[in-house]
Amino acid sequence: MGSLRRLPMIGPVKAQAIVDFRRAARAAGRQKVFRWREDLTKVPGIGPETVERSAEYLALPARPASSRP
Numbered sequence: 001m002g003s004l005r006r007l008p009m010i011g012p013v014k015a016q017a018i019v020d021f022r023r024a025a026r027a028a029g030r031q032k033v034f035r036w037r038e039d040l041t042k043v044p045g046i047g048p049e050t051v052e053r054s055a056e057y058l059a060l061p062a063r064p065a066s067s068r069p
Helices: 012-027 037-042 048-057
Strands: none
């Protein structure tokens, strides 16, 4: 969780929310919780602006335009 807090706009509360979301998804049987960086917006408290401002620090690719809802 410490490395998550180093991302722009991600403090301890949002970092914990990401960890909790991932843990709950894996407990429900989902193996790949975050496939695209936009998937982070499923975490309560994280919106598109947070993802956009942190994008250069994320190892996740952007969702291709053809698969965006």
